[in-house]
Amino acid sequence: MNATAASILRFLARPVVSQLAFVILAMLLWEVAARHSTDELFTSPPSAVFAAAGDLFDDKGVMRAVVTTLWELGLSFLLAVVFGLAVGVGVGASGMTYRSLYPIILLAYAIPQITILPLFVLYFGPGPASKVAFGFSHGIFPIIVNVVAGLRTVPTGLLRSAYSMGATKQQVFRRITFPHLVPSFFTGMRLGMTATLLGVLLSELYVSSGGIGYYTELYTESFEPHNLFALTGMLALMAVFLNEVVRRAEIRHSRWR
Amino acid sequence: MNQTTTSRLIQAGFVAAVLLTWVLVTSTGLINPIFLPNPVDVMEELGQMIADGSLWADLTITLFELVLAYTAAVVSGTLIGFAVSTTRWSTRVFEPLFAAFFAIPIIVFYPLTVLYFGLGPESKIVHGGMFGFFPIALNTITGFATVDRRLLLLAASMGASPKQRFVRILFPAALPIMITGYRMGFILTFLSIIGSESIASLAGLGHRIVWYAEALETPKMFAYIVIVVLLATLLNTIVAALELRRRGA
Amino acid sequence: MAADSDSRPVTIRVEAVEHTFGGDDPAHHVRALDRISLEVFHGEMLCLIGPSGCGKSTLLNVIGGMFTPSSGRALIDGEPITRPMPAKIAYMFQESTLLPWATVLENIMVGLEFQGVAKPEREPRARVALATVNLQDFAAHFPDQLSGGMKQRVSLARALSLGTEILLMDEPFASLDEQTRMVFGEDLSQMLATTRKTIVFVTHSLAEAVFLADRVAVFTARPGSIKEIMTIDEPHPRGPDFMTTDRFARLRNSLYAQLRDEIRKAMREQQVPSTID
Numbered sequence: 097m098n099a100t101a102a103s104i105l106r107f108l109a110r111p112v113v114s115q116l117a118f119v120i121l122a123m124l125l126w127e128v129a130a131r132h133s134t135d136e137l138f139t140s141p142p143s144a145v146f147a148a149a150g151d152l153f154d155d156k157g158v159m160r161a162v163v164t165t166l167w168e169l170g171l172s173f174l175l176a177v178v179f180g181l182a183v184g185v186g187v188g189a190s191g192m193t194y195r196s197l198y199p200i201i202l203l204a205y206a207i208p209q210i211t212i213l214p215l216f217v218l219y220f221g222p223g224p225a226s227k228v229a230f231g232f233s234h235g236i237f238p239i240i241v242n243v244v245a246g247l248r249t250v251p252t253g254l255l256r257s258a259y260s261m262g263a264t265k266q267q268v269f270r271r272i273t274f275p276h277l278v279p280s281f282f283t284g285m286r287l288g289m290t291a292t293l294l295g296v297l298l299s300e301l302y303v304s305s306g307g308i309g310y311y312t313e314l315y316t317e318s319f320e321p322h323n324l325f326a327l328t329g330m331l332a333l334m335a336v337f338l339n340e341v342v343r344r345a346e347i348r349h350s351r352w353r
Numbered sequence: 354m355n356q357t358t359t360s361r362l363i364q365a366g367f368v369a370a371v372l373l374t375w376v377l378v379t380s381t382g383l384i385n386p387i388f389l390p391n392p393v394d395v396m397e398e399l400g401q402m403i404a405d406g407s408l409w410a411d412l413t414i415t416l417f418e419l420v421l422a423y424t425a426a427v428v429s430g431t432l433i434g435f436a437v438s439t440t441r442w443s444t445r446v447f448e449p450l451f452a453a454f455f456a457i458p459i460i461v462f463y464p465l466t467v468l469y470f471g472l473g474p475e476s477k478i479v480h481g482g483m484f485g486f487f488p489i490a491l492n493t494i495t496g497f498a499t500v501d502r503r504l505l506l507l508a509a510s511m512g513a514s515p516k517q518r519f520v521r522i523l524f525p526a527a528l529p530i531m532i533t534g535y536r537m538g539f540i541l542t543f544l545s546i547i548g549s550e551s552i553a554s555l556a557g558l559g560h561r562i563v564w565y566a567e568a569l570e571t572p573k574m575f576a577y578i579v580i581v582v583l584l585a586t587l588l589n590t591i592v593a594a595l596e597l598r599r600r601g602a
Numbered sequence: 603m604a605a606d607s608d609s610r611p612v613t614i615r616v617e618a619v620e621h622t623f624g625g626d627d628p629a630h631h632v633r634a635l636d637r638i639s640l641e642v643f644h645g646e647m648l649c650l651i652g653p654s655g656c657g658k659s660t661l662l663n664v665i666g667g668m669f670t671p672s673s674g675r676a677l678i679d680g681e682p683i684t685r686p687m688p689a690k691i692a693y694m695f696q697e698s699t700l701l702p703w704a705t706v707l708e709n710i711m712v713g714l715e716f717q718g719v720a721k722p723e724r725e726p727r728a729r730v731a732l733a734t735v736n737l738q739d740f741a742a743h744f745p746d747q748l749s750g751g752m753k754q755r756v757s758l759a760r761a762l763s764l765g766t767e768i769l770l771m772d773e774p775f776a777s778l779d780e781q782t783r784m785v786f787g788e789d790l791s792q793m794l795a796t797t798r799k800t801i802v803f804v805t806h807s808l809a810e811a812v813f814l815a816d817r818v819a820v821f822t823a824r825p826g827s828i829k830e831i832m833t834i835d836e837p838h839p840r841g842p843d844f845m846t847t848d849r850f851a852r853l854r855n856s857l858y859a860q861l862r863d864e865i866r867k868a869m870r871e872q873q874v875p876s877t878i879d
């Protein structure tokens with residue numbers, strides 16, 4: 097009997113179990129509080145949010161908006177990766193390009209991009225183009241910075257030893273610079289994904305003709321907290337999922353680090 | 354000519370080229386001034402805003418939101434982070450939860466914040482505080498959880514009391530990592546306040562940028578952008594200087 | 603003895619090599635080598651010993667063709683060295699230069715690939731080299747999974763696998779424990795007796811220098827120049843018996859006497875960091 101109790105406790109103490117238990121407990125408390133309270137802060141019990149989420153899945157307009165956001169994300173991330181890698185390799189290629197161009201990149205990175213969000217809408221219109229552009233402008237910098245770091249931090253000892261064994265420039269790139277760059281590149285992609293998500297969602301929330309920003313505004317103005325919670329939850333889960341995908345990829349490709 | 358001079362020249366040339374292009378395309382009418390205003394106009398607007406005092410109301414609101422939000426983030430992030438770090442179990446349970454949350458662009462929660470706290474400063478303070486909380490809490494946890502165990506053994510071997518252990522070993526060892534968190538938290542709080550002001554608000558610098566953008570008064574809009582960039586640079590410099598001072602001490 | 607030396611063919615010749623580090627800014631100049639002239643005979647083991655920072659690694663780099671010295675030159679078989687010569691020289695660097703993302707076996711194979719060895723030959727040769735340092739069971743391990751000494755043995759295997767006539771070794775056994783070091787020393791001495799490789803070997807260990815070297819070059823404090831060349835007249839292979847002889851102790855002591863002043867000089871200089879910042 098005692099042994100069973102002990103093993104149950106041990107099971108509960110496992111981090112994953114505790115995390116789940118903690119989340120479930122928080123939801124239960126929230127549910128109970130919402131049902132027993134007339135305070136409007138608590139009027140969205142999880143049960144109502146889940147029900148609303150079901151309705152949202154059936155709502156064609158909402159689903160189209162979510163899909164639009166997803167492909168805006170995908171496209172801006174893809175562009176950020178391609179151009180981030182190209183620029184990063186260009187800047188990190190030699191000591192000269194690094195010293196001359198990298199400070200310029202950092203200067204551009206330091207500008208709070210949120211301030212120029214209205215310009216993106218002015219130039220690219222309120223549709224998906226401005227979201228892709230704004231997401232891209234967020235995602236590209238962490239990728240450039242990490243690619244440059246990956247290229248500039250190859251230990252000189254490895255390079256010298258390769259040349260001492262007769263390596264050609266191409267061999268040095270294939271066997272040393274490139275493998276050394278890979279983990280930094282994936283780190284850049286992870287941070288770039290977080291930044292792209294931020295950029296796309298920011299511009300969606302700022303102005304949106306039929307994207308999710310349109311619906312968040314609709315639900316806020318018509319005071320529909322259940323729907324707003326459900327939509328927010330979906331977006332958050334989407335963000336967690338995408339981050340997890342790139343994080344896994346990063347771990348897989350940086351085992352040696 | 355040595356390498357440093359060459360790269361400095363390239364950089365100066367780049368900045369000069371950007372500015373020159375900006376002046377040229379705007380004064381020759383190559384680009385519609387609604388899309389890109391003439392820098393001279395922007396400067397005039399800037400002077401005007403400062404002279405007639407119209408800048409101060411929004412600046413004060415933004416700074417007020419920033420101070421409250423950041424204070425809330427520092428206090429809650431440090432206390433909760435430290436509490437979590439005290440046992441291995443709570444670290445392993447809560448650190449991944451916080452990290453998962455930190456990976457979500459917190460901006461998605463902003464509409465909910467507006468729903469409950471309205472369009473005024475309250476929603477910005479709550480939102481900014483939330484953004485700043487995670488890096489501070491996470492770095493506090495990391496700082497305390499990764500203190501070199503050999504140092505703790507050493508302290509124990511020399512008979513350190515729990516208080517000495519904290520004051521002499523744990524805290525100084527965790528501080529550099531915590532300071533990084535405070536700095537990240539500060540930047541995120543600032544940006545999220547400008548961002549939330551841009552998305553839905555009644556006042557503040559971010560609000561004003563968007564306001565003039567929608568009125569197509571781009572010179573005024575750019576003047577406010579310049580203010581925010583300058584403010585960001587100034588605040589960052591101050592924070593970096595404080596960080597250096599703490600590190601040096 | 604001098605007559606004996608002269609009769610052997612010279613493999614490496616260093617002619618008045620001088621080197622100053624420091625690029626654009628004269629305030630950061632560091633004079634590392636001061637007109638060094640030196641010969642290394644075919645099949646000889648030459649040890650370089652001297653205070654830390656006196657320029658031993660710098661000289662090895664010049665011989666390895668890693669950079670051109672400020673003045674003077676180094677020659678191999680009468681041919682000036684201007685770039686790495688992987689067909690003739692294998693270089694074991696002071697710091698670990700194993701690729702952290704490659705396994706032990708891959709690390710050795712990459713060296714052979716760099717040297718231009720045909721693909722099918724690489725793996726068998728790498729395995730043979732691994733066996734010579736008794737690490738065949740660790741072929742699939744990554745460098746991080748090995749101890750410091752094992753890593754050094756992999757580096758040695760990689761250098762040996764290249765099959766060059768000349769080996770440049772920069773403190774190869776510095777991170778090994780004393781016993782393993784002695785065993786390695788014996789193996790190296792055995793190798794010298796059988797294969798007649800030409801080796802330049804940097805060490806900080808007096809005993810290692812006396813045990814291994816045919817000649818020991820003693821460096822002065824920086825800027826490094828050669829203070830004295832000591833001959834150790836004892837045929838390879840040398841065994842543990844050699845170490846217990848009176849002659850060994852005498853040689854070791856006279857080497858120490860040569861070095862002691864230079865080390866004090868180097869220490870005094872390091873208290874006044876005139877050249878750094």
Ligand SMILES: Nc1ncnc2c1ncn2[C@@H]1O[C@H](COP(=O)(O)OP(=O)(O)OP(=O)(O)O)[C@@H](O)[C@H]1O
Binds near residue numbers: 634653
């Ligand atoms: N790339 C470099 N740039 C500037 N100075 C250098 C460089 N490499 C070496 N030096 C300087 O040249 C001097 C000689 O260095 P070297 O590495 O040859 O010494 P060493 O005799 O091998 O020392 P140790 O026994 O500690 O390995 C040192 O004072 C060092 O500071």
Ligand SMILES: [Mg+2]
Binds near residue numbers: 659696772
């Ligand atoms: Mg050295």
